[in-house]
Amino acid sequence: MLxxxxxxxxxxxxxxxxxLAGYVGHVTGWRRQCREWNNILRDYGKSDLHMKELxxxxxxxxxxxxxxxxxxxxLGKLVRTLYKEPRFVAVGCSVNxxxxxxxxxxxxxxxxxxxxxxxxxxxxxxxxxxxxxRDLPASERIGFVFDRREDFQARALSLFTTVKEMPTIPYRExxxxxxxSSRMESPPLQAADFAAYEVRKDLEREMTGQRERWxxxxxxxxxxxxxYIFDGDNLxxxxxx
Numbered sequence: 001m002l003x004x005x006x007x008x009x010x011x012x013x014x015x016x017x018x019x020l021a022g023y024v025g026h027v028t029g030w031r032r033q034c035r036e037w038n039n040i041l042r043d044y045g046k047s048d049l050h051m052k053e054l055x056x057x058x059x060x061x062x063x064x065x066x067x068x069x070x071x072x073x074x075l076g077k078l079v080r081t082l083y084k085e086p087r088f089v090a091v092g093c094s095v096n097x098x099x100x101x102x103x104x105x106x107x108x109x110x111x112x113x114x115x116x117x118x119x120x121x122x123x124x125x126x127x128x129x130x131x132x133x134r135d136l137p138a139s140e141r142i143g144f145v146f147d148r149r150e151d152f153q154a155r156a157l158s159l160f161t162t163v164k165e166m167p168t169i170p171y172r173e174x175x176x177x178x179x180x181s182s183r184m185e186s187p188p189l190q191a192a193d194f195a196a197y198e199v200r201k202d203l204e205r206e207m208t209g210q211r212e213r214w215x216x217x218x219x220x221x222x223x224x225x226x227x228y229i230f231d232g233d234n235l236x237x238x239x240x241x
Contacts, residue, residue, distance in 0.1 A: 001027050001176075002142040004127060005188035008116075008152055009051075009196035011204065019200035020119040021092025022192035024127050024142065024225075029086040030188055036081040037187045044074050048183050049190040051197035072214075075194075079215075082191055083222045089133075091126040091225035092199035093119040096207070099232035107239040110168075118230075120159040121166070126225035128171040141176035147189050148180040156180075195219060203229050 006022030025033075041048065046060055054075065057065035064071035082088050100108065100115040111118045127133065127142060146156045160178045163169055183189045198215035205212060206229055220227055230238065 002133065002136075002140060003027055003030055003188070004142055004144045005146075005186065005192045006123065006144060007147050007189055007192035007196045009193070009200040011200060016096060016098050017094060017200055017203050018097055018115055018119060019092060019094035019196050019203065020116075020123050021090070021094075021195035021199040021227075022123070023082060023088040023090050023188065023195060024130075024133070025088035026086055029088065032084075033081050033088070033191075034187045037078060037190070040074070040077045040081070046074075048187070049075075049078060049193065050183070051193050055197070075215075078191075079194065079218050083218070087132075087222065088191075089127070089130055089225050090195055090219045090222060090227070091123050091130075092195050092219070093122040093126075093228040093230065094199045094203035095119050095230045096203065096232060096235070099235050100230070102232075103235060103239055103241060107241060112162075116155060117159050117162065120156075121163055121169070122228050123225075124163050124175070125169060126228070128169065128174055130225040132225075133174070134171065138173070140174065142174050143176035144178045145186060145189065146178065146180050147192075148182050153180050199227055199229075202227065203231060206231050 002024055004022055004024035006020060009019045011017040053059045054061045054071065057071065095115045095118060097115045100118065111121065133142065144160065146153065157178060164172055164175050181189060194215065198213060198219060201213055202216045216227065
């Protein structure tokens, strides 16, 4: 059984950038990764990883505020648990929601004019079409786990049901069940938070001309279904506007 853990990230307070990202791998691999992840958290005296708090060195990460080498060491050790054998495959999509809203209605009608659904479809298609999974037995299903949050749970369930019924989705018979869990119960959701945060920041980088971040470099250097960055130009290219 394959499991994919996904999380979403929004740029606040204006919310102009939405990102969805995560990792997919075999359940046996996730068991190993969870043990290593939790051991690292315990060694540093942390309960979990939350990228927004880590980036700002707030709450339980306040002790990293004046110790950038230790902060990078901590995050580096966590990320390396995802790139050992058996590997996990990363996929992510970020969308400039304002540019998406400015696309012609007829172009985005199949996505219900919803950038969340668009990002969701891109990620699911990326997983289903990934060479790592495409040649598996037809009986092999991919289950998806999302963070149990009131502001996203109902939307994620609706989007997943819609995607399973979309005839344009190849290999959709591989789609298993969708489940929701907490970050504490499912450490892979913390890894998904890292991926979603970095994929969102990568779109910000594209828009501002900054250098590529270490985090997104790690994601792109490993096994990847793809990291899809949709600013205005890329959206117009994809929708052939």
